[in-house]
Amino acid sequence: MSKPAPTITPRDWSSHSPYLYPGYKSTAKRGPTKPLIPLKAALGELSQPVYGHDGVGELDHDLTRNARKNGEPIGERMILTGQVLDEGGRPVPNTLIELWQANACGRYVHKVDQHDAPLDPNFLGAGRCLTDAQGRYKFLTIKPGAYPWGNHRNAWRPNHIHLSLFGQHFASRLVTQMYFPGDPLLAYDPIFQGTPAKARERLIADFSLDLTEEGFALGYQFDIVLRGANETPFENRK
Amino acid sequence: MMTALQKNFGQTPSQTVGPYFAYGLTAEQYRYDFSQVFDGRLAGPGVAGERILIEGRVLDGDGQPIADAMVEISQADASGRYPQTVAEAQASGFRAFGRMGTGTNAQSRFVFETVKPGAESAGEAPHINVIVLMRGLLVHAFTRVYFSDEAAANAADAVLNSVPAERRNTLVAQRSEQGGSVVYRFDVRMQGPQETVFFDV
Numbered sequence: 001m002s003k004p005a006p007t008i009t010p011r012d013w014s015s016h017s018p019y020l021y022p023g024y025k026s027t028a029k030r031g032p033t034k035p036l037i038p039l040k041a042a043l044g045e046l047s048q049p050v051y052g053h054d055g056v057g058e059l060d061h062d063l064t065r066n067a068r069k070n071g072e073p074i075g076e077r078m079i080l081t082g083q084v085l086d087e088g089g090r091p092v093p094n095t096l097i098e099l100w101q102a103n104a105c106g107r108y109v110h111k112v113d114q115h116d117a118p119l120d121p122n123f124l125g126a127g128r129c130l131t132d133a134q135g136r137y138k139f140l141t142i143k144p145g146a147y148p149w150g151n152h153r154n155a156w157r158p159n160h161i162h163l164s165l166f167g168q169h170f171a172s173r174l175v176t177q178m179y180f181p182g183d184p185l186l187a188y189d190p191i192f193q194g195t196p197a198k199a200r201e202r203l204i205a206d207f208s209l210d211l212t213e214e215g216f217a218l219g220y221q222f223d224i225v226l227r228g229a230n231e232t233p234f235e236n237r238k
Numbered sequence: 239m240m241t242a243l244q245k246n247f248g249q250t251p252s253q254t255v256g257p258y259f260a261y262g263l264t265a266e267q268y269r270y271d272f273s274q275v276f277d278g279r280l281a282g283p284g285v286a287g288e289r290i291l292i293e294g295r296v297l298d299g300d301g302q303p304i305a306d307a308m309v310e311i312s313q314a315d316a317s318g319r320y321p322q323t324v325a326e327a328q329a330s331g332f333r334a335f336g337r338m339g340t341g342t343n344a345q346s347r348f349v350f351e352t353v354k355p356g357a358e359s360a361g362e363a364p365h366i367n368v369i370v371l372m373r374g375l376l377v378h379a380f381t382r383v384y385f386s387d388e389a390a391a392n393a394a395d396a397v398l399n400s401v402p403a404e405r406r407n408t409l410v411a412q413r414s415e416q417g418g419s420v421v422y423r424f425d426v427r428m429q430g431p432q433e434t435v436f437f438d439v
Contacts, residue, residue, distance in 0.1 A: 010438070011249070011377075011438060011439075012248060012249045015248050015249045015250075015251050016249070016251050016252050016376070016377045017251065017252065017253075017376035017377060018376070019375070019376065019377065019379075021376060024254075024374070024376070025374075026254075026373050026374025027374050027375070027376065028299070028374075029298040029299035029300060029374070029428070029429065030298055030299070030304070030372060030373075030374035030375055030428050030429075031374065031375060031376070031428070031429075032379060032428060032429065032433060032434075032436045033299075033429050033433060034405075034433050034435075034436075036436050036437055036438035037400060037401055037435055037436070037437050037438065038400070038437070038438050039380070039397055039400070039437035039438060039439045055273065055274075055275035055276075056275070057273065066272075067271070067272070087248075087249065089247075096275065098262060098263055098275070099262065100258070100259060100261065100262025100263070102258075108258040108261075109261045109270065110257070110258035110259075110260055110261055111268075112257055112258065112306070113257075113258055124261065124270075124271065124272055125261070125262070126261050126262035126265065126270075126272050127262075128275065162253075162255070162256060162259070162262065164255075164262075164263060170312050170367055170369075170439070171380075171439045173310075173369060173378065174250060174252060175252060175253065175254075175255050175371060175378060176250055176251060176252055176253045177253040177254075177256075191253060191254060191376070192253075194376050195251040195253075195376075196251075198246070199246070199248060199249075199251045200251070201245070201246050202243060202246060202248065202250050202251060203250070203251055203253070223243040224250045225243065225247065225248060225249050225250045226249070226250070227249060
């Protein structure tokens with residue numbers, strides 16, 4: 001009998017939001033309503049080794065420099081760093097991370113964003129990098145501001161940074177948002193609150209004085225866990 | 239110091255891609271001053287296989303086209319194979335992966351230029367893997383594109399057969415030929431009587 005093909009760990013639905021979450025109004029007409037159909041795909045079929053390796057430029061990880069026009073961007077400089085792991089605790093090396101965010105005033109460069117706060121000519125708010133051999137990544141950026149949105153009266157998004165990751169398989173894809181410790185808006189934000197309580201804390205970065213660079217930038221650590229190979233102990237031993 | 243993750247290890251929760259992804263993820267498509275790593279073209283001119291367009295819209299619960307969605311597709315080449323290395327993908331011109339926002343087309347369409355995939359293994363119908371992301375979707379949705387001219391292979395496909403018979407048509411793209419191009423039309427319906435089948439991959 002042939003050995004069954006290795007599979008990927010399933011989506012842990014106790015860690016993710018439901019599709020329909022009444023507090024976040026846009027889910028009402030956009031979230032699927034019918035049960036998902038299980039599709040247990042073998043890892044090999046969905047292996048995705050070729051993402052982005054030819055498209056990461058030298059300054060792409062440094063949002064304080066990658067869009068300068070006539071000076072430095074305004075705001076509090078910060079380092080965002082961490083490790084990408086799979087659920088077995090194994091580092092995920094050489095994987096693409098894409099990042100986008102508002103500027104220090106809470107304004108996105110996106111044309112649809114009409115929030116009455118200034119754009120910064122020296123800040124785009126987008127970047128990308130690849131993790132190293134230990135799964136580590138590092139961005140230098142500006143701390144994003146909070147901004148209002150139309151979900152409910154006096155709705156404000158907490159400070160956050162959007163992150164997009166692939167991991168090693170089609171099914172390990174993750175798009176998430178990183179939040180800041182102690183943000184009073186987290187308690188009122190339906191996008192954050194939609195996540196089951198036990199998993200919410202994983203969306204909040206740790207402030208770290210060790211990562212903070214003297215006289216230059218505050219350091220935050222945000223580790224990320226992706227779905228990974230669901231290997232048996234026997235396969236691990238080889 | 240224990241980090242938040244060490245105290246509470248587990249999958250990082252998904253969050254919505256939001257309405258403002260375009261300048262970060264699809265900057266060139268939306269004409270922002272930044273490069274993009276992916277686009278809607280999976281296969282360069284030299285790639286073997288039947289050249290096709292995958293074209294469609296993402297529709298909300300009212301049947302309205304969504305102009306701030308992002309669609310990603312991943313597929314095998316015409317021989318049913320995925321490139322295994324960056325060097326191989328660069329040499330062949332087949333990238334296996336594409337990404338498009340729906341915000342630059344007047345009808346809110348996505349259009350992918352690719353080759354028709356081959357079956358990846360015996361008994362499996364040719365298909366394309368799809369990820370749908372948008373504001374209002376807290377966890378991205380997985381679906382698949384199958385092909386209307388592969389009726390026999392579709393009938394034998396285990397994944398299609400795991401779907402209730404009356405919903406299988408939501409996964410089948412309709413082939414047509416327009417001005418010398420082969421176009422497969424695939425609309426993603428997030429809700430409603432014809433809600434697209436989404437998978438727990």
